[in-house]
Amino acid sequence: MEQLPEQTRWATQQMLMQLDSLSEQIRQFEKRLEELVEVTPEMQWLETLPGVGVILSATIALEIGEIGRFLSAERLASYSGTVPRVHASGDRVRYGRTRPDVNRYLKWAFAEAANSTAVNYRRLPDRHVSQLYARLRARKGHHKAVGAVARHLAEAAFHVLSRQQAYRDPTPKAGRTSEV
Numbered sequence: 001m002e003q004l005p006e007q008t009r010w011a012t013q014q015m016l017m018q019l020d021s022l023s024e025q026i027r028q029f030e031k032r033l034e035e036l037v038e039v040t041p042e043m044q045w046l047e048t049l050p051g052v053g054v055i056l057s058a059t060i061a062l063e064i065g066e067i068g069r070f071l072s073a074e075r076l077a078s079y080s081g082t083v084p085r086v087h088a089s090g091d092r093v094r095y096g097r098t099r100p101d102v103n104r105y106l107k108w109a110f111a112e113a114a115n116s117t118a119v120n121y122r123r124l125p126d127r128h129v130s131q132l133y134a135r136l137r138a139r140k141g142h143h144k145a146v147g148a149v150a151r152h153l154a155e156a157a158f159h160v161l162s163r164q165q166a167y168r169d170p171t172p173k174a175g176r177t178s179e180v
Contacts, residue, residue, distance in 0.1 A: 030054070041164070048166040049153055050129045051113030051120075059109045060157060067162050073155035081107035082151040098147070106154070114149035118142065128169040129153070 001009055037043075037058050046057035070076040077083050081102030084095040098107070114129075118137075121130035129149050136145035160167050 033058070042161055045160045045164065045166055046157060049113060049156055049160065050124075050127055050167070051116030051153070052109075056109045056113055059105055063103055063106045063109070064157070064161065067158065070158060073158035076158040077151050077154040079103055079106070080110055080154045082110050082147065082154045084147070107150075110150040110154050110157075111146065113153050114146045117149050117153075118146050 001012060004012060033055065037054075039054075040061060042061045043054075043057040046052055046060050047054070049057075052060070064070075064076070067076075070079065074083075079102065081098050081104070084098055087094040087096055114133075117127075117129045118133050121127075121133045124130050125134075129152060132152060133145045133149050136148050156167055
């Protein structure tokens with residue numbers, strides 16, 4: 001840093017001090033959260049989902065409540081706002097934006113986990129969600145790929161909670177190719 005001009009060095013030091021302060025505040029928030037929220041088995045199972053940590057697992061678990069109130073993984077995905085609208089007429093089908101009248105906290109939590117997956121997809125290329133993201137990103141772009149990963153995570157959350165077990169990457173079914 002000594003090689004920088006004086007004003008640039010001063011500005012850089014100020015920004016680094018701000019980052020240190022924010023990092024400390026984040027540590028304090030996480031510590032406070034651990035004091036306030038009792039980690040349940042449901043939260044532990046949800047933490048096994050890709051991109052889900054303590055904060056997101058608490059949010060998802062508290063917003064879903066009893067998993068038995070959802071009849072299927074698709075219903076949970078719809079409730080959490082990770083399913084696009086479908087406009088169909090005749091033989092033509094179009095997919096639109098997600099609905100606005102959904103549980104916004106769940107939608108945010110699954111989108112955050114999907115974005116975390118998107119950031120780390122090159123670092124963890126063997127994970128199913130990384131491959132899903134990479135495949136869809138190449139064809140449809142980042143935003144739609146993140147939406148698809150969020151939907152996968154919402155449906156996976158249903159299975160994790162209803163089976164009361166940790167997340168496992170899906171295994172390819174016989175007769176199916178890797179292209180979807």
